[in-house]
Amino acid sequence: MKNKETEDLSLLGSGQTRYVFDYDPDILESFANKYPDNNYFVRLNCPEFTSLCPITGQPDFGTMIINYIPDQKLVESKSLKLYLFSFRNHGGFHEDVVNIIMKDLIRLLEPRYIEVIGEFSPRGGISIHPYSNYGQPDSKWVEFAVKRLLKYGK
Numbered sequence: 001m002k003n004k005e006t007e008d009l010s011l012l013g014s015g016q017t018r019y020v021f022d023y024d025p026d027i028l029e030s031f032a033n034k035y036p037d038n039n040y041f042v043r044l045n046c047p048e049f050t051s052l053c054p055i056t057g058q059p060d061f062g063t064m065i066i067n068y069i070p071d072q073k074l075v076e077s078k079s080l081k082l083y084l085f086s087f088r089n090h091g092g093f094h095e096d097v098v099n100i101i102m103k104d105l106i107r108l109l110e111p112r113y114i115e116v117i118g119e120f121s122p123r124g125g126i127s128i129h130p131y132s133n134y135g136q137p138d139s140k141w142v143e144f145a146v147k148r149l150l151k152y153g154k
Helices: 077-085 094-109 140-152
Strands: 030-032 042-052 059-069 073-075 113-120 131-135
Touching (some): 042 077, 059 094, 113 140, 131 140
Antiparallel strands (some): 030 073, 113 131
């Protein structure tokens, strides 16, 4: 049932799910954060992420983990699911995919802090786990992002 909080959401509760097989950031939707005065983490885990190698066209499988500290908006989870699904036929290196997802979510949410981790399954005997993060400019979250990045690299 739609109410003032969900009136702008077109996917959740629509009764119709349209899967897009090519990368489409316009699928993403957000809603108002009821607790903008609180600092809290939201963790989103997608253990069935799939994209394509841009050179060979072979599928890459992995887990995509998104952690963020919201400001005024939160990502609607069904739209995120469909957005991540849209990478299924997208050719992108693991590092590219992680950064694309992070930048799309920054544009949508303007979060205080966000990090995106790709834990890709091995191919050719090597697994790749790229990490990308961002802190809201001119805030304490920039320093927080640097500390998290340096910690992740150890």
